Each structure stands twice: as C-alpha cells, then as structure tokens.
Amino acid sequence: MAMPDPGDTPKHLPDGLYDHLVDVALKAKLDGIGDPRLAELADVDSEDAHSAIAQYLERLLAASLSTLRGRESADRQRRLVDRVIETLVAELGDDWTDRFNLASPLRRLIAVHSEPQAGGASRPDTPLARSALLTGTRLDPSLASQLSKEFAAADRVDILCSFIKWSGIRLLLDALGELTATPHPDGPRLRVISTSYMGATDAKAIEALRDLPNTEVKVSYDTNRTRLHAKAYLAHRETGFGSAYIGSANVSRAALSEGLEWTSKISQYELPHLWQKIVATFDSYWNDDEFECFDADASPRLREAISRERTQGNVEIGALPTFDLRPYPFQEEILDAIAAEREVQDKHRHLVVAATGTGKTMIAAFDYKRWAGNSRPSLLFVAHREEILRQALGTYRGVLRDQNFGDLLIGGTSPEQHDHLFCSIQSYNSRELHKLAADRFDYIVVDEFHHAAAPSYRQLLETARPGVMLGLTATPERADGLDVLTYFDGEPTAEVRLPDAISRRLLCPFQYFGVADSVNLNGLKWQRGGYRIEDLDAVYTGNDARAGLVLDKVHETLLDPLQARGLGFCVSVAHANFMARFFSNHGIPAIALSAGTPSDERRAAKERLVRREINFIFVVDLYNEGVDIPEIDTVLFLRPTESLTVYLQQLGRGLRLHDDKDCLTVLDFIGAQHRQFRFASRFRALSTDPTGRLHREIESGFPHLPAGCFIRLERVAQQRVLENVRLSLTLRRPQMVRDIKHLAHHLGRVPTIRETLEYLDATLDAMLKRGLWSRILSDAELAEAPVSDDEDRLAKGIHRLAHIDDPQQLRYLLAHLDGCPPEDPLAERRRAMLHVSLWGSDGASMAPDEADARLRANPSAMADLRAVLEYRLRHTRTRPTELLPHLAGPLALHALYTRDEVLIGLGHWDLNRRPDFREGVLHIPQRKIDAFFVTLHKTEEAYSPTTMYEDYAISDQLFHWQSQSTTSADSPTGQRYIRHRELGYTPLLFVRERKSLPSGPAAPYAFLGPGDYVSHDGSRPMSVVWRLRTPMPTRLARVAVG
DSSP: OOOOOTTOOOSSOOSSOOOOOOOHHHHHHHHTTOOGGGSOOOOOOTTTHHHHHHHHHHHHHHHHHTTOOSTTHHHHHHHHHHHHHHHHHHHHOTHHHHHHSOOSSOOOOOOOOSSOOSSOOOOOSSOTTSOEEEOSSTTSOOHHHHHHHHHHTOSEEEEEOSOBOHHHHTTTHHHHHHHTTSOBTTBOSEEEEEEOGGGOSOHHHHHHHHTSTTEEEEEEOOTTTOOOOOOEEEEEOTTSOOEEEEESOOBSHIIIIISOOOEEEEETTTOHHHHHHHHHHHHHHHTOTTSEEOOTTOHHHHHHHHHHHHHTOOOOTTOOOSSOOOOOHHHHHHHHHHHHHHHHHOOOEEEEEOOTTSOHHHHHHHHHHHHHTTSOOOEEEEESOHHHHHHHHHHHHHHHTOTTOOEEEOTTOOOSOSSEEEEEHHHHHHTTGGGSOTTSOSEEEESSGGGGGSHHHHHHHHHOOOSEEEEEESOOBOTTOOBGGGGGTTSOSEEOOHHHHHHTTSSOOEEEEEEEOSOOOTTSOEETTEEOHHHHHHHHTTOHHHHHHHHHHHHHHSSOGGGOOEEEEOSSHHHHHHHHHHHHHTTOOEEEEOTTSOHHHHHHHHHHHHTTSSSEEEESOSOSGGGOOTTOOEEEEOSOOOOHHHHHHHHHTTOSOOTTOSSEEEEEEEOOOOTTOOOHHHHHHHOSOTTSOHHHHHHTTOOOOOTTOEEEEOHHHHHHHHHHHHHHHHOOHHHHHHHHHHHHHHHTSOOOHHHHHHHHTOOHHHHHTTOOHHHHHHHTTSSOOOOOTTHHHHHHHHHHTTTOOOHHHHHHHHHHHTTOOOOOTTHHHHHHHHHHHHHGGGGGGSOHHHHHHHHHTOHHHHHHHHHHHHHHHHHOOOOOOOOOHHHHTTOOTTOEEOHHHHHHHTTSOOSSOOOOOOSSEEEEGGGTEEEEEEESSOSSSSOOTTTTTTSEESSSSEEEEEOOTTOOTTSHHHHHHHTHHHHTOEEEEEEESSSBOTTSSBOOEEEEEEEEEEEEEOSSSOEEEEEESSOOOHHHHHHHHO
16 A cells, blocks of 8 residues: 555554654544554654654655646746745745745756766766666666766766676776776775675776776675675765665676666665765775775785685685784774773783684784784793694784794693793693793783683692783683682673674574473572572473473474584483483484583584484583584573573584584573563673663564574563563662672672672662662661761762763872872862762852862762772773873863763863853864764664764764754855864864663763864765774774764
8 A cells, every 4th residue: 555645644544554744634533543552653753853854744745746737837836835945934044045945947957067068968867866776677777887877977986795797897897987087086986895705706807996097996805704795886976966776786797787686776865864874884894994905916815815715725724814913893892901901900810701713812812912012022821722722823923923933832842932832731730830930921821711710720820920811711600610700800801792703703693582481480489699400400300391392492493403403501410311311202312411421422422413413412511621512503591591601601602603504593491580580681792782772672673683693582482571671670779779688698798889780780870870879788788877968969960970981080089089189280170070970050059179078078978989980990991091181171082971071171161150052062262172072873763764874983083973954064164174274173072872871861972082174075064074083992983883
C-alpha cells in the first residue's frame, strides 16, 4: 500500500508500522479508534523536528501543487510557493526574500561554464536532483555509462571497492583521465581505495590508476582479515549536486556492463543526510591505517599479496615483514592504559586480559618498544610452552624490525647473549635464574599469567624486581581459586573487548541464541556472589527433561550436529558426565572432561573432537589446556556463570579463527534467575555501544554488535533478561544498602568504593546518584551518620564531580583538601572549577574562601570527596600533557569537563560572574578564541540519520564540524573560522557523545585542544574540517569516529 499524502489518510488505519507526523486528519482517525492503547505515539525529538516537519511539508507541497493543472499551472504553482516563502520571511527575516523567492518564468539551471560551450554539457541520464536505482536491465542505463558521465562532469571522485579488474577500469579510464588532467586546490582529483582480497584485483589496474595525475590510491594488504566489501563511487561537485553510486558492483567488465547488479544512486541535493554519511564513511576509511598509500615502490608488494592470495600460499614463519607493524586501534587503547598507569600512578606492574588470538604478545612487544625508546633494555619473556616462546620471539623481531633480537632459552639450548631472553619457566628454574640480581632484567613479561599462581612461578615473582612487569592472560580467574590479581593491586590494567577483536577479524563472529530454560533458579540460595554448586548440581544432573531440551535446541539450531565440534560448560563432574551420556545415548557422540582428567586423555579428546569422532566435550571448567581448540564452532552454556570474566573466557574458547568455521554458534540456556544474578554486564560486553541504553538494545534485537554477529533471544528468555536488567540497572537504594552490608560481612571490614562498584556491577555515577558515600555506609550500619545542613546539596555536587579524570586537577584538589595545595599560577581557576560543580548555581553567591570554608564544615562530605577523587585518580586513562595556559588555562588535553568547568577554565566565567551562555559556540574576542561545544548524538534516539553526520571525527586528527545554521562562508564569523591563523584566532574543540549521563546530569565534554582550518563546504550552515594539533587518544577516537 502506498504511503498516503499528508491530509489524505485512509478511512480506516491498517495495522502495522508508521512514521507519520500526526496532522489534524490523522488525529481524528486515531481518536476514532477508541482504545488509546491500540496506537503507539512518540514525541518528536527537538533536534530532529526540523527534518521531520520539512519532510512532511515536502509531501504536502508536492500533493498540493499537483492539483494545479492547465496551461498556466507553472505560474500558479510559483505564486503559491511565493506565499509560503512570504510566511517564512515574516518569521525569519527579510534577507530570506531574495534568496528563496522563485523567479518568473519558472526555469531550471542545469550548468554554468567558465567559457561558452558549443553544445550542451554532457551529464548523466538520471536527474542530478533525484536519487535512482539502476538494476542492470534493458530499461536502465548501464552503470559504466553513468559512471563515465558522472566522472567527466565531477570536480572530485572517490572510488571504494574490494577489487579492481583491468577489464573494468579500462571502461572508465578516459573519463578519469579527463577528470585528473588538472590539479584541484584542495587535494587529489581522484581517490581510490581497494584491496588484494581473494587475489581478484589486477595489479595492472591499480598501477594504471596510480599513474594518473592528481590521483592517490590506497590498498589493504591484510588478505586474511580484510573488512572491505563495500562498493561505492562518489562524484563530488562544488555546485552541491554530487552523486554517490552504492551497490554490489566492483570495477569489473561484468559488473559494470553485464551483470544484474543493483546500484542505488544517491543525490546529494535530495538526500543530504545520506550523502554526508557516505562521504564521512569514505573519509574514515581513507584515514584508517589499514589502507596504505600505493606509491611507485608498492607494486612488488601488491603483486606478492595477490599471488599469495590466489595460490593460498603461506608467509614464511618468522620472516621479517617488509613494512612497519602498527597496533590495531583497540591494542593502542591498551597501550595508552598501560602508559597512563605508569605516568599517573607510578605503577609498573600491569596485567592485560585478552582472549587467545587477540594479539596479547603484540601488545607486549609494542609496549616494550615504546618504553625502551631508542635503546634496548634487558628483557625476559617467560612462558610455559616452547610454541608460545617461538611465536613471541618472532613477534618482537617483527615489531622491532630486528631479526637478530633475542634468543630462546629452552631445554638444552645455549643463547648467544643473555640480555634479551625468551625463556620457559622450566628453564628459568633449572638454570637458577632466580639467583641473578633482582634487577637483572629491566622488563619482564609473563605470558599465560594465570599459571603464575603455581609454585613453579613463585621464585620468579618473589625475587625479580624489574623496571616493568607485564602479565598477559586470557583466564585471570582460576578454578582453584588462587588469585593472580594480587600481584597487580587487585585489578587488571586493561581488558581487550571482544567486539573490538571480532571487528578486526582477530576472532570469528558469533551467532548467539538465548533459549528459555526449563529450570527455575530464582528460589536457590545465593551466597558470596553466586549459587552453591551443590544446589545447581541437584537441579541439573539427572534432569532428563532439561537435557532433552538442550538436545532439541542443538538439532534445531545446527545444520548437522554430527559435523559440530562443540563445548558444553557444566556445573559439576556429575553434570558433565550426565550430559555426555545423554548426548551419546541419543546419537551425538560426546565425552566429559574436568581438571581431574589425565592430560593424555585430554589430548586424545581434543584430537577426537577435531576429527569429529566425537562432537561435544562437556567440561566442568575451562582452565585445562585440553579444551583450547581453535576448531570449536559451538558453545553450550548449560549453567549460570556469575563472573563476567569467566563468562567471556568460556565464550572466547569458541571464538578462535579457523578455516573450517564461518562463525561460532552459541546456545545460552536462560532460566529464571536469583535477583542478584546480573545479565547486564555480559550483554554490554558483547555490544559495540556499551554505554547505550541496554534495555532498549535488548528490545530492539541488539542492533549494535560486531560485524557478522547476531543475538536472538526467545520470547520468554528476553522477558527474563529484560526484567533482570531493569532490576539491576535501577540500583534501588534499599537493595544497594543491603548488598553493601553483605559485602562488608564477607570482607570483614568496610568496603572501598572500588570493591563496592565491582560487587554491585555499577558505575560511580550510578552509585553517587543515591547520595553521599558516607550516608550510604551509615545506612548499611558501617559508619557514623553525617550531620550537615548541606548534605543534599553536597551529595548532588560530589555526584557532578564524578567525571573528573584530569590527573593534574585531581592531584591539586586532593592537596587542596589536605590544606597544602602546591604553588600553581592557575590555582584560583582550579578552585573555582571545583566549587562551580560542587555548589552549582548556589555557588554564584559565595566567594571562593567562603565556599572552601563551607565545604570544610562538612567533614563527612570532605572524606567522601577525597575518596571519590582518589578513586578517579587511580582509574583515569588521561595521560598528563603540557597545558596551554594562554589558551585554555588549567584545562588538560583529552580530559573531561562540564560546560561550566570549561567556561571557568577559559576565563569566561568565575565563581560569581557567569554571563549567559546557551549556544554551542563561544566567541572570546579579547583572547581571540572560538570554543566549539559539540554533541555527537544530538537526539535521544539510538540512530538518527539526519543529525548523526553533522559533527563527527574523520580520523584521530580530522574533525568535521557544522556551524550554526545562520553562519555563511562570507559572513564575518565564517571568515574568522576560515582565516583564523591570519587573524590570530585559535579554535578549541570540546566534544561529548551524548547530552546526558545515564543518571541524568549533563554529560561532560572531552577537550580535544586547538584545531586548524583544513577546508569547508556549504553555507548556512558551513561544514568545516579542522585538523587537531594533537591526535585524539584511541579511547576518544573510538567514540568520535565510531
């Protein structure tokens, strides 16, 4: 059924989905329904209202104007539109009159030329102002003909495709040659991105493009894990009438001229929001390090990559790469976290938690390289298997680009040098290396650190005192309960998020099925953070009905269970044995393993699973080496796993890449749980948007997952998860107090903020919303009750301060609370930044000394504030940087600040003088500063295509920003932006992801620092690209670039 025009709704509204503004006629139909529950209505977000109303008005005008027919219809239609414009002028100002009134007679401009043309300009067959679909049939023009015409009449062209064939590019070379014949003032005329994927690219085609003048080509050589499958052709025009062709066609003769390829042509004029997204995405790829410049010296490497892909050959193991290795962005984020621990906390023992296959050793090698600088400090790399040591040695040699770096110390080998050793723990003990000086090695890496709790590692950990100790593990929680985190102050430095590794194809994607379990667990006893094993064993072991459900779902979900290689995680040895017998008795061969199974039986079980002699291994824990099998393609969660770390370890066992599997199939049997059980953390850990609203993510079917991944919850399972998530995320205060009381009883003392947040699975922001920390402890009968008339006010203020992550500001405030602040020329601004957040609008009537005195009159709040600041200092990822006091006062690069703190930091406000400021741009003429306050997601909706590509990061250094709608390029303001260097102005960027924090307060901004003008496009509003003088760290680029 066609969508009705505005004001032309059908007599009876059909059931189904709509996205229609409610006009008077539609409201009458809705009123006639009778039961208001039958119609779902939603408010229009203020940031999206202009787009929604304009879309409504477009359809209304089209419908209305179409009724005016006859010989003079064009004039009548023009006069009607003039009347609409008169209404706009009355509202918006007279300068709109000449800009938008239609001229008479009604005509269309189709081209402007620098000199007269003998004939009309060549142009595509489809209108530039309208989008179209080309289907490769006789009714549509061929894609090759349209691209040739588009390219010949474009100012710039971008091409993005998986492969480029000579047979295809030669069809376009004439048009591209015409395009690139003259330089463009803003960069290359032609940009091309492609890959060596599947060996399909012809090297001659890439070389022909590279040899065109005013052209740049980039290629991905990562043939095993390339992520590029998009096909896009963009024709940029300064007139604003660009075209983008998006579809299934690579550059080949068949795709461009023969195949039944479907290609959407997107008109920049008609669909500007889609055009912005296409351009933004291409620019982000162009600035991604995965795609490398293809210059005159790159041909041999491309031909080698293509040949290797075509012949499926393997690179020689240990061979030195022909190019510098670089960390992936998520690895860079881990490296930044390690550096922040050293620089902020002076901490030199670090633990990195990451699933096998995500590049832990690569992270260690890069950290050593950066820590060492231009020197080669002594290094000891310890592991328990020779295979790990050989791979690690090759990794370090590749990262350092030094084929002579390091030697193995295993078995009876004798290394030629002793400064850089890759040593087995057995050789470390047998060669008595523990007798060396404690500081003999500057840097020690212990791989598979979960083994470090074993006696064989004790001498190493107790005697060695290196400058840096780095532990690497996929399994920090051991089945025997030994705690490896004690070596690292109780918590890991960083954990590699599975979505990052999956997106980079370091792990395989998953398809996750949440099954409604038949076993109800909400009546079982909960103690010390989990269920009792004996209680779970009683409801699972011997339960034929439940085992039958598992078997049925395996048959229902898998293509062929007898081709599966699966792991089932059980609660006990008895449960594992029961499930193995049940599966075997019902035609699916299976066995059970546990930590007590002899090692030779575990090895044999692995080999049998790989050969598919058995299809499932049911295990009690995941810590034995026998279940580390890359071929695993199915995982069954047959018991509740309370620990997020253990859950991710179990899932990670099936995420190893292997040629025999496209994805991991996960069957999670979700029963009714005790209210203390937490689903929220596990589903948040799988999402690419972990800070988003989780209940909406679940209700929407998990739209934000790594590429190739999928989660489907059965109806009852979804109800159980949603109920649990809503209960846990609500963090009701009475229950929170009871939980803290239970935690204190378990610990035998008052818990710290860190311990409490871990136990509650909550954020600092969420907890402080519930009041002063001292009041929460008092209500849990763990502390004296605070006595203060300012309690509510200070509770809100400390909550507003929970975002602080600037280490210099944190240290100053802690010293200030202790009454011994350091000498600091910016001390008054730092103190004012504290009090503007602590007291809010009430602080405007206080002098700084009065605000200090009033705070100190509240000793409980003072202690709470100190505890919060100490917690934030311990967990900040912001590395200290040189301040820019002449520009930004005490504001540190990449730290978070509220709007009010920024205004004080810039000197525009002080505690008592607060000029009104409501816009997103602050002009400070006396200091020649333009400060831009940017919110990336402007609407509350998770996805708003009309606003999400107004402001965004193109890369870690380039930022696309859209001015206010009244700013033209020719206006004084627009010229100040464009000519800021000439005029002595400095633009400063402050960026946040969303308007508000989950708990309600306005979200803080990250200070990205000064930027310099690169280019602009459009007018009223202007779209400006700024180049940041300091690149964003990866943790910020992850949010801004997306």
